[in-house]
Amino acid sequence: MSTGTLPLAGDWIRGISVSQPWTTAIVAGAKTIENRPRPWSWRGLVLLHAGLQIDRSALRMPLVARTIRGRDLPIGAVIGVARLTGCHQDPDGTPPCTEWAELGLWHLELTDVQELALPIPARGQLGPWKPTEDLVAQVRQQLPDLRP
Numbered sequence: 001m002s003t004g005t006l007p008l009a010g011d012w013i014r015g016i017s018v019s020q021p022w023t024t025a026i027v028a029g030a031k032t033i034e035n036r037p038r039p040w041s042w043r044g045l046v047l048l049h050a051g052l053q054i055d056r057s058a059l060r061m062p063l064v065a066r067t068i069r070g071r072d073l074p075i076g077a078v079i080g081v082a083r084l085t086g087c088h089q090d091p092d093g094t095p096p097c098t099e100w101a102e103l104g105l106w107h108l109e110l111t112d113v114q115e116l117a118l119p120i121p122a123r124g125q126l127g128p129w130k131p132t133e134d135l136v137a138q139v140r141q142q143l144p145d146l147r148p
Helices: 022-027 056-060 062-068 133-142
Strands: 013-020 033-036 044-054 077-088 106-121
Touching: 013 022, 013 077, 022 044, 022 062, 022 077, 022 106, 044 106, 044 133, 056 062, 077 133, 106 133
Parallel strands: 013 044
Antiparallel strands: 033 106, 044 077, 077 106
């Protein structure tokens, strides 16, 4: 499929805004889920947008500190792409699905994570959002093989 025949950006890809350092933990390949208060029905590619907030308390967690050591924490930018393949909640009384899972929350399952070489400044929002065609074009300059 050539670039000219890709569906409109909002039809095959979404954005997800995540506070730092969690976004960097995802693009580092360690954090394979994202915790959310509600389930998401969207499945497919998502732009990983580092929101404007930094969760300062998370920086003191050993798991996070080990994962992000030596990495920049850009904010207000798309820093990667992942495939959202599922969404689940751990059943009561069972151990969490990963060490990154928070009990009682929904876990967005992320695979095929690709980190961008250069962060792309962008505005995000709550919930899955539709990126502009221009933003997707900027991402595809760094990841030319990105396809639905």
